[in-house]
Amino acid sequence: MDATSTQPSPSSSPSTSSVVEFYRGKSLFVTGATGFVGKVLVEKLLRSCPDVERIYLLMRAGARDGKPPSARLKDLFQSRAFSFSPTPLAFDKVVAVAGDMTKPGLGLSKEDRQMLIDNVSVVFHSAATVKFHGPMKEFVAQNVLGTEAIMQLGAEMKKLQVC
Secondary structure: OOOOOOOOOHHHOHHHHHHHHHHOOOEEEEEOOOOHHHHHHHHHHHHHOOOOOEEEEEEOOOOOOOOOHHHHHHHHHOOHHHOOOOOOOOHHHEEEEEOOOOOHHHHOOHHHHHHHHHHEEEEEEOOOOOOOOOOHHHHHHHHHHHHHHHHHHHHHOOOOOEO
16 A cells, blocks of 8 residues: 555444444343443443443442432443544433342343343343352352343343354
């Protein structure tokens, strides 16, 4: 390539446009959205993939603070991770789904479980406990059994392409 040729800008590269195209019209399910990785993931999806249909976030009712998932969702959007976007983010595409990684069937209601089964194409599982002190039973419930429950739910998803 000679010195006078120009490279495409990163925002218009074929790989970027194919990612945006892949997510167009798809609904996603994200666990661990209140953690560091989850916040960054949700912000990036909202900013870079404006045509995503819906992003469902598994959120537990706050056992410690008593907040319902809808309040936890509001708190999530107040995070600094969502303050850097130069354009407004489509927060209305994000739906809090009440559940708990440590409960059987992820603690999902029948209606929410069916909604996920019928609509989700992509699952991002980033929920985990990263504390390494305390009862081993809790770590196994969250990190092992919770992951197994995600895989079982994914196996039922009618539109699933990536889990």
